[in-house]
Amino acid sequence: MKKTNLKKPTEKPRSLDKDYSFFENVYAVVRQIPRGRVTSYGAIANYLGTRLSARMVGWAMNAAHSAKPKVPAHRVVNRNGMLSGKAHFATPTMMEEQLAKEKIVVKDDTISGFEKLFWDPAKELAL
DNA sequence: CTCCTGACTCAGC
DNA sequence: GGCTGAGCCAGGA
Numbered sequence: 001m002k003k004t005n006l007k008k009p010t011e012k013p014r015s016l017d018k019d020y021s022f023f024e025n026v027y028a029v030v031r032q033i034p035r036g037r038v039t040s041y042g043a044i045a046n047y048l049g050t051r052l053s054a055r056m057v058g059w060a061m062n063a064a065h066s067a068k069p070k071v072p073a074h075r076v077v078n079r080n081g082m083l084s085g086k087a088h089f090a091t092p093t094m095m096e097e098q099l100a101k102e103k104i105v106v107k108d109d110t111i112s113g114f115e116k117l118f119w120d121p122a123k124e125l126a127l
Numbered sequence: 128c129t130c131c132t133g134a135c136t137c138a139g140c
Numbered sequence: 141g142g143c144t145g146a147g148c149c150a151g152g153a
Contacts, residue, residue, distance in 0.1 A: 022150075041135055045148090051136080052148045058134035059150065078135060085134035 022048070026060035027067055029121045033075045036102040037119035038111055040079045047121040061085060074098040081114025 029044050041061075045054040057076070064071040065088075074095040078084040086095035086109065096106045105112040 045135080050148070053150095054135035054148080055133060056135090056149050061134050063151090064134095073134080076134080083134095088134055 022056055023060040023063050023067070026057050027064060027071050029125070030061075030064070030071050030073065030076055031069070032121070032125065033072060033119055036104060036117065038075045038077055038081070038099075038104065038114065038117050039119045039121060040077060040081075042079050043118075043120050043122065044076070047125065058085065062088065072098075075102075075119075077111060077114070081111040081118075083109045083111070 025048050026044055029047060030039075033039055041054040041057040042051060044057045045051050048057075050056065061071070061073045061076060064073050073085060074083075074089070076085070083095050083099075083106065086092050089095045096109075099106050099111065104117060111117060
């Protein structure tokens, strides 16, 4: 997502069902990320209608460790494309390795060509 | 029940 | 242009 594509926080679609945990929504989105693509916490949060709650997405990822089926959390990075969550994986290098398997180049804990590989759920899923 | 923290992001200085 | 503070929601102590 680009700065030019900023949306007003007042724009909050409540199409989400509160019956499901915030995590479930996050998992659903993350699991739909195509192989070789990545997205950001903010994008997911925005997709969920809570752009300001990007932290919750990260929080959900924390719980994603126990989620089944496994959630490709390695495809989720911060808005800069930096592997902010790599430290939370089994091993600090695991995230980078997973990305490498998807032909994603990681340089200095940051995804190279992040903008090209960026996968916007709000756009791709067109909710 | 209240308080604290957190894999983020934006606005301000 | 880098650092700080504030906002957001949910879960754990």
